[in-house]
Amino acid sequence: MKTNKQLKRGHTMRQYLLSGLAVSAMAFSISSSMAFAQTSNGADNDPRDEIVVTGTNIRGTEIVGGSVLQIGQAELLESGRSTAADFLRELPSNFAGGVGMADEPQNGQDFGAATANLSGGQGVNLRGLGALSTLVLVNGRRQANSGQFGDFVDISVLPMAAIDRVEILQDGASAIYGSDAVGGVVNFILKRQMDTAVTSFRVGLATEGGGTEFIGSHVQGFNWDSGHAIVGAEYQHRDNVESTDRDRYANGSDFSAFGGVNWPEYALHAAPTANIFFGSGGSLAAPVGASVPVGTNANLTGADLILQTGGTGNTFNVFEGRDILPETERYSVFGSFDQELSEGITLFGDALFTRRESLYEIGYPVVALGSLHASSPFYITGIDPALTTPPGRGDPGGNIAFGKVVTDRIETRETMVDHYSGQIGARIDLFSDWRLELTASYAQDKQARNSKLFRNGFSDVSSPIGCALGHANANDCTGTNMIAWNPFSTDPLSQAQLDQYFGYENLAYNSKTTQFSAKADGTLFALPSGDVKVAVGIDLRNEFIDGVVDVNTISVDGLTGPYEATERDAVSVFGEMLVPVIADILEFSAAGRYEKFTGSGEYDTFDPKFGMNFKPMSGLKFYSSWGTSFHAPAMRFENDAPQPLPGGNAAFTLTASRFAPCNTTLITVNPIVQAGPNCSFTLMINSGGAGPGVLKPERAETFTLGFNAAPESIPGLKFGASYFNITVDDKIQRVQSELLDQILTDFFASGGTDTFGGALLVNPTEAEAQALMDNPKYLGTFGPGIFNAAANVQMIVNATQLNIATLKEQGFDFNFSYDFESGGTDLGVFTNGTYLTEYKIQAAPGKDFRDLLGKFTAVGSPVALRARSGIRAKRGAFDGRITYNYVDSYECDLCYVPGTGGVPVISATPVKIDAWNTFDLDIGWDMSSIGRFGEGARLNFQIVNLFNAEAPFLDSGSGIDDSLPGAYDPTNHTIIGRTVALQVTKTW
Known part of the structure; x- marks a missing residue:
């Protein structure tokens, strides 16, 4: 019954290869013809004092009080991941809970394209503090926020071929960058200069079925006496992965073979x-x-x-006809330039356009x-x-x-995002070593989701x-x-019935960010120990989101209308100072930033940060920092204007699809359904934005203490570790509708004291329920039209956003690498990871903290340890790398298990979720020895999840009232299985 879907293009591997040959020929022609324009001495002005690393605004200095993780393109290539987004998912400090790879067949609010993540994007979530508590930059500039709520930055639009390196600061940095830099900063540095041209092709597939992928790219560098530029393009096509191709879903939601219900x-x-x-x-x-x-x-x-x-x-089998991963096609073009206009004045700029289209088959109605x-x-x-x-x-x-x-037609969702971003700026040398940098940047995500669904509304x-x-x-x-x-009837529906019974749900969102900055930095004065350097500046930013909906699936009459636009401005001034106290041994830094928001959300804050580096000897550095950071609520959270969809700003009643223990004393169950020990009850869902003035910004205090060592006596050895301590007050938490099952389970099992009790209005008055029913955003009742009067409502769930009191987190980052030579072979070993010792949440002031470290929760909580380790070797033209990925075991306190006779019951003791151990293999071959074509060519054979380790089984219990129960935890694992790929890279 599966359809052959190829985004209306009918691609085959033969077409991929023919396309690749054509691009190769074109690339060779371009590279050969352009060679005369590339001078070997062009654009050789790359002094270190022009580089600004992530985490500071001062040129030519390293970050004081912290450490920046740099991931170069070679490491990205050797990882076996085809996109930067998939690579960062494996970063130990990046927690997938929030917005991760969309390999979850439930397509939840933050994973797939079913609701708020309408284009199926991918984000970054450092420290597990939330995708918008991680600041994502491209060349140091902010990007447009993505999703229906504008609550993450979609990094899947970034082509791998454009990335020179990724710099990651795992520390709060609002004193440098402003809002959102709570968990850290991820800065994608795009290529700016190349002496040659590079063409790359990659083909791959998942050995368990589906996921056949082709990626082709070409990047051309141009150099001349007064500047340089690059232009490039990348194309990606990946086939869908079907749920029933994986053992976990081969028998549908019968999980008894895995010990589940x-x-x-x-x-x-x-x-x-x-x-x-x-x-x-x-x-x-x-x-x-x-x-x-x-x-x-x-x-x-x-x-x-x-x-x-x-x-x-x-x-x-409800997973029949349902994708784990959608079919995806992406086109990207990009370029950058630096041009010296006159001595001391340089103009620079870059631009990126990406179109990504995906087609999800989401099963039969x-x-x-x-x-x-x-x-x-x-x-x-x-x-x-x-x-x-x-x-x-x-x-x-x-x-x-x-x-x-209804097996006559599979429901589908087609998603699309057009991403535009770029910047233009000038560097102007003023006097001495002072420089003024003026920059204007713009980023826009135009998102669309067009669904073809069964027209089944409210009962x-x-x-x-x-x-x-x-x-x-x-x-x-x-x-x-x-x-x-x-x-x-089991006969097929007629064409006329299909035309009437299936309709459309089309959404479009437009998100824009415009930013203007002016910064000056240089030496303030000289001390015997060195120059005191400062940076000062001003930053102006405008953010805007609007949308439109056109739907005929939930009512007889189609509904069309705009989503109310939200817009805000942010103005900030900032400064930073670096003071060398003892030359080459001890230095201090101080930074501060004042930021004020107006429009959709009125906030202002001042955030300081202080740092210290202490180098008692060559090759050893101790560092420490303290500072505050903040995260302003996503401005769509400020909007609660009616939207005619359950996933938007809407309210509705459920009478027979949410359950409580029949003997609970917290609410009164209704007599509609009894399923074992559980009974249905009437509740109302109030979803969408929290509304104007409801939310407060997150405010965080961060402390870091660590060291890095590279002993001169042992060349090639590097190691380090750091301790971090983060306290976040007024933590913003989205209460996601598809996670309501476990939230309710937690609520009843804890006697009404769980973390999200603040989102649950228990036993509301009849007037409170009626007021919501009278609200223009009220849609009606899902379920039987009985026991749905205001007097029957036992709970109102504010499935919006709320400020919980406090989150506390502490732990250690560690790294080790040793490169050495033995018997003519270059060898290396490496490891890096994050070990958490505390992750706990206080739901409200005065309440006890709840320990969530290593616990499966409705909104996702981090495990105690994640690490990547491996060995690498190079001999002659060949090199290889084996990487071991470790995700620690954890527990589910409130998971469903088969009870007497197989009846699903909540486990009496915590259910252990096994540790996940996977291995990746990369083998490379420098093909220079095989003739002209081999010159500058490299072949990589890669296997991700070498031994095809399955994701640990987890029965979240959502099957009690969800037609698609979860069978693993997508925040910590993937279900794709082993993938293999072959990549050829040619430097012309």
Whole structure:
């Protein structure tokens, strides 16, 4: 039933190779013709005093009080990862919880393209503090924020061929850069100068199926007496990876083979051959009383039904037709230049354009909450009343509640992002060593998501499918000419029905960041110990996001309209001073930045930072720093204007799809569904932005103490370690709707004292519930239209954002490398990692801290240890590297496990999630010895996850009310398995 989807282009490997040969020929032609324009002595002005490293604004100095991790292009190439985003996911200090690689079939709010991450982007989350608490820069400049809420920077738009190096500061740096630099800074430095041209091709695949990939790039350098430039392009195409190609989902949500729950026995009771529920039905856990026979079934009677015992009925692999990774195509073009206009004045600039398109197949429509009304021509005459719904809230009852999977057409989401960014600036030598730098930059992400979905809306208001099922509210259906649907037929739908029953949900967002900066730096005065250097400057920034929605899937009438625009300005002034106290031994730095926001969010802050370097001997440095940082709430969090989608600024009621222990005293359950020890209850979801003035900025205090050593007596040996301590007050936490299952489990298991209790309004008054129902953003009820009055609401979940009180984190970063020669072979060993000793959260002032280190949680928490180690060797034309990746074991305190008879129950003791050990292999060959074509050519054969280690199994328990239960933790593991790739790089 899987369709052959190729982004409407029908690519094959043969076409990839032909394209590659064509680009190679063109590249060779260009390189040969341009060789005369490249002078060997052009643009040789690259003195160290012009370089500004990440973490300081002063030229020609190293960072004081910290250490910057530099990852060069060679290391990126040898990693086996095809994109910088995938490489950074393996960085020990980068926690994938937040926005990671979109290899989660649930496509959650921060992983795939289902909701807020509408274009399926990838971000960075240093220290596990959140994607927007990590500042992402390109050539030191801010980028446009991505996603529906503008709460991360999408690094998947950056072509690998354009990157010269990545500089990572794992320390707070708001004193240098302003907002968002809480967990650290990731600065992508793009190529600016090349003496030659470089062409590269890469082909790869996943050995378990899918993921066939081709990447081709060409970068051309130009040099002349007064400047230099580069231009380049990169193309990527990757096929989709299907869920059912992986053992984890081969049997659908039956996880019994892995020690988990057989969820089809206790949860989703829908199949292509429909099941009919006892009583009200309408939930994933509703017991099945009967199923229908195979056939047209146009005139079924009660006697024709197949009675079911055990409450399960027909089942279906809900992961069938659903992608783990989408098919993706990306085009990038980029360039940069430096031009000396006159002595002491240099003009510089760079630009990047990327278009990334993805096609997600998201499975077959599941009608888990279907209700056939008595007015339908396909109503089953003589049906047992026990198989029909009771009356309630103006509904006379007698409806037939059913579960059905529609296998006529797979639902899809096509996503696209157009990324534009660039800067233009001038360096002007003033006097002595003083320099003024003026820079203007612009970045824009134009995102779109176009979905083709089943038009199944809410059960107590008319939806297109409701009309086709004979909905009682005829007024809303009048004039729609909906063809009556027989959900009990196993015959294919007609083309006319497909055209009516499947609709569209199209979203578009436009995010822009404009930045102007002026900075001057140089020597203030001289001391006997050296020059006192300073940098001062001003920074102006404008951020803007707007959007539009066009949807006809949740209501009879299509809805079209703009998402309210949000815009804000930020003005900041900053300064930094470096003081050498003892020449070449002891130096101090002090920095400060004042930043003020106006518009969508009114904030201002001053953040200082102080640092020290102490070098008692050559090859040994101790360093320490203290400072404060802050993170302003994403400005879309300030907006709560109505948006007509469950994932937007909306509110709705759930009556039969969220559960509590039947014996809980915290709320009153309703009688709609009982699934083992759990009963349904009525709650309301209030999603989207928190609203204006609700959130406060995060404010952090950071302390670092460490050392780096490179003993002269042992050439090639380098090692270091650092201790960090971070306290974040008013930590901003998004309460994501798809993680609500575990949040509720935590809430009831903890007696109502869990971390996110502040987002749960328990036992609201009838007036509080009614006020939300009367709000323009209220959409209606999901589930049976009974027990959904304001008086029935037991909980209001503010699935927006909130400030929790405090987060405390401390731990150690460490690194070691030793390169040496033995018997004509260059050898090396290396390791680096992050070891956490504390990660705990206080939900509100006065409450106890909750230890989340090494715990599986709804929003993701880091493990205690992540590390990368390996060995490398080079002999003659060959070199190789084996890398060992380690993710520590951890625990799930509130996971579901099979109880007596297989019934899902919460584990009485923590469930251990095993450590994950994977190996990567890279073998390189310098092909210079094989003739003219081999000159400057290099071949790399790479295997990621050499032994195909499976992600540790984790049954998160979401299957109790989620048709797609999780079977692993995507914040710490991937499910892609082994990938192999061959890459050829030619330097002309």
